[in-house]
Amino acid sequence: MKPEFATEESMRAYYAQRAPEYEAVYHKPERQATLRRMEAWLPPLFAGRRVLEVACGTGWWTPHAAQQASAWLATDLNEETMAVARAKPQKPGCVQFARADAYTLAEVQGQVFDAAFIACWWSHIPLARLDAWLATLHCALQPGAFVLHVDNAFVQTSSSPITRRDDEGNTYQTRSLSDGSTHEVLKNFPTAAEAIARLGQRARDARWHDFTHYWALSYTLT
C-alpha cells in the first residue's frame, strides 16, 4: 500500500501506532556503544534543574537524563507512547508525565522550568516551522535555562534511506511497522552550522556534540 504523505496528524498517528515496537531502534547492535556513552554523559547536565522534556515518547532517555534533576516533566502528545514511559521505574518524586502538544506547549504554560531536554523531535519539524517552534520552546523556559536537543545523525549503514525531498528542503523516509503498514515520515538531518543558525538571539554558548549515530546541541538562554 502506498504511504500517505507526512502531515502533523500522520506523524502523531504513526508514533501512536508504533509505540509498542518503538524501542527496537534502541536495540540496534551498532548503536549500543554510543548509547552507553550518552547515558553516562547526560545526568550531570541536568543536576538540580527543573526540566521540561518535550516529545518524550516511550521515555527511553528519561530514566538516564533525569537521574540528578530536581524535577522532570516528561510530555508527549500521545498517551500510547507515554503509557510505555509511565510503566518504567523512574526517579521517585522527580519524574512526572503530562500530555502536551510540542508545537504550542500550552498545557505547561505557567510552570517554571530552568532546563529542557528534547530527543529526536527537531528532526521531525518541517523547516518552515522550526524558528517558531524554537521560539515557543524558549518562551516556556526561564532566563539562564539550559537546553539540550539530541537527535539522529544520518548513518548510511544504520539509518532508513531518504525517499523524498520537498521544495522547502525537508527530507522524508518511508518506514514499515510490524503489521506491514508503511508510513512516510518527515526526518531532517541538519548540519551543526544549520542547527546553530536556527537558535535565535537568546541562545548562548551553543555547542555541537557528535555521538556518531546521534548529534546533540546544548546552549543556555539569556
Ligand SMILES: C[S@@+](CC[C@H](N)C(=O)[O-])C[C@H]1O[C@@H](n2cnc3c(N)ncnc32)[C@H](O)[C@@H]1O
Ligand atoms: C521520534 S519520537 C521521539 C521519542 C523520544 N523522545 C525518543 O527520543 O525516543 C517522536 C515523538 O513525538 C511525539 N509527537 C508527535 N507529534 C507530537 C506533537 N505535536 N507534540 C508532542 N509530541 C508529539 C510522538 O508521540 C513520539 O513519541
